Amino acid sequence: MSTTYHAAAVVGCRIPKSKIFLTEKVRECEHNIPESRIKDDEFCAKCGKPLWVTLHKTIPEYNRDMNTLCTFRVFDIEWEDFITVAGPGAVSEVANDCEKPSQLIHLPASDVRKRMERGLEKIGLWDDNEFGIWAILWGS
Structure with a gap:
């Protein structure tokens, strides 16, 4: 080596x-959950999926490859x-x-x-x- x-x-x-590599928080679970519970719960009580996931992406002008x-x-x-x-x-x-x-x-x-x-x-x-x-x- x-x-x-x-x-x-x-x-x-x-x-x-921070201007090139962006993060976006999006809903992972599509179940209709009251707004008051979304803030407190991390996971959906119906399907077990996380309520929110963070997506990592780059601006379109950046070619990582x-x-x-x-x-x-x-x-x-x-x-x-x-x-x-x-x-x-x-x-x-x-x-x-x-x-x-x-x-x-x-x-x-x-x-x-x-x-x-x-x-x-x-x-x-x-x-x-x-x-x-x-x-x-x-x-x-």
Whole structure:
């Protein structure tokens, strides 16, 4: 078993996970239960199902399989409260200390900012204060 360490310099935008990963409380049981009992009971007395379940979902623009948000690459470090969204051509990445970093940052930061602002503003996720150069470290 081996460990690989990764580091990336990302020109992009940080977005709170709470804006990407959503939860919704919905009724699980369809029985007609008086409103006064719904607050007190966790389970339906007729069928035994929970009265409420919490559904976890993401916004439609986030593709978890491709790790993208509006076509921008996403860095999602599990223990962080934010995801970092990289602008187009705005990542320089290295794995372990013996490899050369990839040379992917080839656009001026102002161009990256304009493209990201256009894409993320449409879905209400753009924040001027969260745009910048971010260092991301993780292991696998």
